[in-house]
Amino acid sequence: MTRVWTYGDDVNTDQMFPGKYTYTCSTPEEIAPHLFEDLDPAFAGEAGDGDVILAGEYFGCGSSREHPAKGLRHVGIRAVVAKSFARIFFRSAINQGLLVVECPEAVEAYSEGDEVIIDEERGVVTVGGREFAFPPYPEKVKAILAAGGLQALLKRS
Amino acid sequence: MTTNANTKTFAEEFFSRRLGREVRPGEIVTAAPDVVLSHDNSAAIIGNFRKMAGEDGRVGYPERIVIILDHTVPAPSEKHAANHALIRGFVKEQRIKSFYDVGCGGICHQVLPEMGHVAPGRLIVGSDSHTPTHGALGAFACGIDRTETAGLWLQEETWFKVPRTIRFNLEGELPRCVFAKDLILTLIGRVGAAGANYRSVEFAGPGVASLSIDDRLTVTNLAAEMGAKNAVFPVDEAAREWLDRMGVEYDPADIVPLSDDADFEAVHPVDLAAIEPVVALPHQVDRVIPVGEAAGRPFDQGLIGTCTNGRLSDLREAAAVLEGRRVAEGVRLLVLPASEEVYANALLDGTLAALHAAGAVVLNPGCGPCLGAHQGALAPGETCLSTANRNFKGRMGCKEAEIILASPATVAASAAKGVIADPRETICE
Numbered sequence: 001m002t003r004v005w006t007y008g009d010d011v012n013t014d015q016m017f018p019g020k021y022t023y024t025c026s027t028p029e030e031i032a033p034h035l036f037e038d039l040d041p042a043f044a045g046e047a048g049d050g051d052v053i054l055a056g057e058y059f060g061c062g063s064s065r066e067h068p069a070k071g072l073r074h075v076g077i078r079a080v081v082a083k084s085f086a087r088i089f090f091r092s093a094i095n096q097g098l099l100v101v102e103c104p105e106a107v108e109a110y111s112e113g114d115e116v117i118i119d120e121e122r123g124v125v126t127v128g129g130r131e132f133a134f135p136p137y138p139e140k141v142k143a144i145l146a147a148g149g150l151q152a153l154l155k156r157s
Numbered sequence: 158m159t160t161n162a163n164t165k166t167f168a169e170e171f172f173s174r175r176l177g178r179e180v181r182p183g184e185i186v187t188a189a190p191d192v193v194l195s196h197d198n199s200a201a202i203i204g205n206f207r208k209m210a211g212e213d214g215r216v217g218y219p220e221r222i223v224i225i226l227d228h229t230v231p232a233p234s235e236k237h238a239a240n241h242a243l244i245r246g247f248v249k250e251q252r253i254k255s256f257y258d259v260g261c262g263g264i265c266h267q268v269l270p271e272m273g274h275v276a277p278g279r280l281i282v283g284s285d286s287h288t289p290t291h292g293a294l295g296a297f298a299c300g301i302d303r304t305e306t307a308g309l310w311l312q313e314e315t316w317f318k319v320p321r322t323i324r325f326n327l328e329g330e331l332p333r334c335v336f337a338k339d340l341i342l343t344l345i346g347r348v349g350a351a352g353a354n355y356r357s358v359e360f361a362g363p364g365v366a367s368l369s370i371d372d373r374l375t376v377t378n379l380a381a382e383m384g385a386k387n388a389v390f391p392v393d394e395a396a397r398e399w400l401d402r403m404g405v406e407y408d409p410a411d412i413v414p415l416s417d418d419a420d421f422e423a424v425h426p427v428d429l430a431a432i433e434p435v436v437a438l439p440h441q442v443d444r445v446i447p448v449g450e451a452a453g454r455p456f457d458q459g460l461i462g463t464c465t466n467g468r469l470s471d472l473r474e475a476a477a478v479l480e481g482r483r484v485a486e487g488v489r490l491l492v493l494p495a496s497e498e499v500y501a502n503a504l505l506d507g508t509l510a511a512l513h514a515a516g517a518v519v520l521n522p523g524c525g526p527c528l529g530a531h532q533g534a535l536a537p538g539e540t541c542l543s544t545a546n547r548n549f550k551g552r553m554g555c556k557e558a559e560i561i562l563a564s565p566a567t568v569a570a571s572a573a574k575g576v577i578a579d580p581r582e583t584i585c586e
Binding site for chain 1: 183184185186187205208209210286300301302304305307308311312314316318351354355384386
């Protein structure tokens with residue numbers, strides 16, 4: 001059973017992956033155990049394949065850091081749906097192959113127990129049976145996400 | 158030109174022209190940048206590039222790549238020197254022509270416009286967070302990460318989210334002894350450090366005419382500190398004159414006009430005449446207070462330079478303030494011209510001699526101590542009064558030091574007094 005992890009506004013990159021590890025952990029395997037260490041100690045041990053993160057405004061603010069996105073993709077997070085993202089995190093997430101969706105209505109609509117389904121082809125987030133639209137990504141971005149990040153995409157071609 | 162150009166923001170009009178169709182905010186589009194800028198971090202980017210393209214891979218678009226060494230020049234350690242050597246080797250191997258080595262350029266955000274890489278309507282990306290600077294001349298310029306920069310050495314296009322737009326309408330003129338730095342710090346204080354997150358920021362209105370190109374570059378440079386994706390000024394007579402003087406070639410049809418009738422997320426009227434000298438207190442750029450409220454506060458080091466305030470007009474302001482005065486005992490004043498061009502001009506017109514005579518330490522062009530790598534590190538407990546754009550904890554290398562941001566005139570006036578001082582008391586007395 002996949003889970004929906006919900007967080008508030010202004011989740012910063014230090015809470016997602018503490019700065020003190022940035023020079024000692026660089027592979028996804030090294031990053032994963034420290035994910036959300038200062039935000040939600042349960043996350044790293046329990047989050048798994050297909051889980052969804054719902055968050056408020058300005059998700060990923062703070063220092064420019066590729067680690068959180070890399071780690072979240074590694075543990076199999078299906079997508080982060082937020083009311084808004086900090087710009088650097090948003091770019092970094094896509095370039096690391098992590099699906100990020102800005103859809104404030106979907107975040108507002110969620111109540112505990114609702115199933116959250118993301119259809120990136122159509123650009124729809126379904127929350128407890130109700131559909132919310134977001135602008136679908138162009139083919140180029142879909143290709144980055146499908147390949148698991150920009151580096152993986154360009155390596156293959 | 159599309160028929161309803163006058164109802165679109167700069168960002169919407171810019172990408173609509175690029176794509177040949179109407180785009181809307183929030184939409185993600187792909188486009189080919191005209192300039193891909195990187196600096197000393199090119200060493201890391203080369204690593205990313207090799208992983209993508211293989212050890213003998215070739216860059217796809219060498220003519221649009223611009224590499225400018227500025228963060229740690231000359232190299233302060235063997236490790237930094239090895240990185241520079243790696244970059245020089247790569248540049249030669251890949252036949253990248255726009256490479257500005259130590260002694261040939263200066264800070265990337267000053268060299269890029271000076272050397273004609275910035276022109277109206279150009280799409281400029283850089284692996285540096287202050288890349289929005291180049292919107293001062295009508296380009297769409299934004300920061301990207303290292304992986305993405307490596308990707309753009311290999312493939313033509315990348316993706317852009319069409320941002321929503323915040324407009325500042327400038328009216329009137331800045332009072333005497335009040336500068337562009339005071340203006341943009343005041344605006345950051347008003348909207349907050351995330352006030353323009355992911356937004357395009359437009360500076361327009363009749364007040365623009367009173368701001369020099371140096372002033373505008375200071376404003377767009379610091380717009381990054383309100384979270385802006387890009388920032389832009391209209392290309393007016395002053396901008397065209399500046400571009401002509403620098404010998405920049407561009408097609409006037411590429412100028413993307415700013416419209417007052419677009420759908421802005423917010424419009425902020427700004428009365429330039431009401432701006433006063435301010436400082437930003439540690440450790441956030443939006444902790445802005447009038448300089449008078451910080452007056453008398455001691456500091457150890459003054460810094461005049463960086464991509465925010467190392468231009469000729471900045472150095473001249475500082476020299477004018479220090480004329481007939483000396484840097485007070487107990488204070489060190491560091492001056493770094495932003496580029497070799499600025500350095501040469503400040504040397505020829507006597508500005509550097511005046512600063513030196515006043516007791517300033519004139520260093521070579523580059524980022525210097527701004528990011529804590531070399532040339533003026535701080536000790537625990539020390540305070541730096543700086544013209545830079547960031548005062549984050551640890552930014553200048555020491556977590557127990559403090560950084561206060563101000564204009565070059567404020568730093569110079571304060572250096573003469575030995576404590577933070579209102580420059581109006583010195584220059585307008």
